[in-house]
Amino acid sequence: MSVATSNKAGSGDRPVRVRTRLRKGDTVLVTAGKERGKTGKILTMVAEKNRATVERLNMVKRHRKGQGAQSPGGIVEKEALLDLSNLTLVCGRCNKPTRINVRVLEDGKRARQCHRCGELVDS
Numbered sequence: 152m153s154v155a156t157s158n159k160a161g162s163g164d165r166p167v168r169v170r171t172r173l174r175k176g177d178t179v180l181v182t183a184g185k186e187r188g189k190t191g192k193i194l195t196m197v198a199e200k201n202r203a204t205v206e207r208l209n210m211v212k213r214h215r216k217g218q219g220a221q222s223p224g225g226i227v228e229k230e231a232l233l234d235l236s237n238l239t240l241v242c243g244r245c246n247k248p249t250r251i252n253v254r255v256l257e258d259g260k261r262a263r264q265c266h267r268c269g270e271l272v273d274s
């Protein structure tokens with residue numbers, strides 16, 4: 152008799168992408184975690200996970216087993232992913248962690264801009 156009404160929204164398992172204005176190559180400050188207060192350059196962005204790796208930060212040691220002559224194994228250090236919400240852009244001009252404004256230029260292109268000093272981040 153009764154019609155099933157299971158229209159619950161938001162049951163998808165795709166993680167919601169956090170809007171980030173950070174990009175590969177940006178210098179960022181880590182604001183939380185064990186690397187808090189340190190700065191580095193973004194090496195890779197993993198947008199699906201809202202994470203990124205930062206040069207020489209959050210290093211983890213991986214113990215590799217040797218697999219023949221080409222890969223002798225041993226301890227390999229590599230950057231582990233950091234959450235994007237714990238990263239803040241450091242402006243190259245005022246040298247401070249800053250928020251990023253996005254400005255639409257006259258030619259329709261979007262440029263990122265330092266919230267503090269107005270310096271364009273992309274040039």
Ligand SMILES: [Zn+2]
Nearest residue numbers: 242245265268
């Ligand atoms: Zn600035």
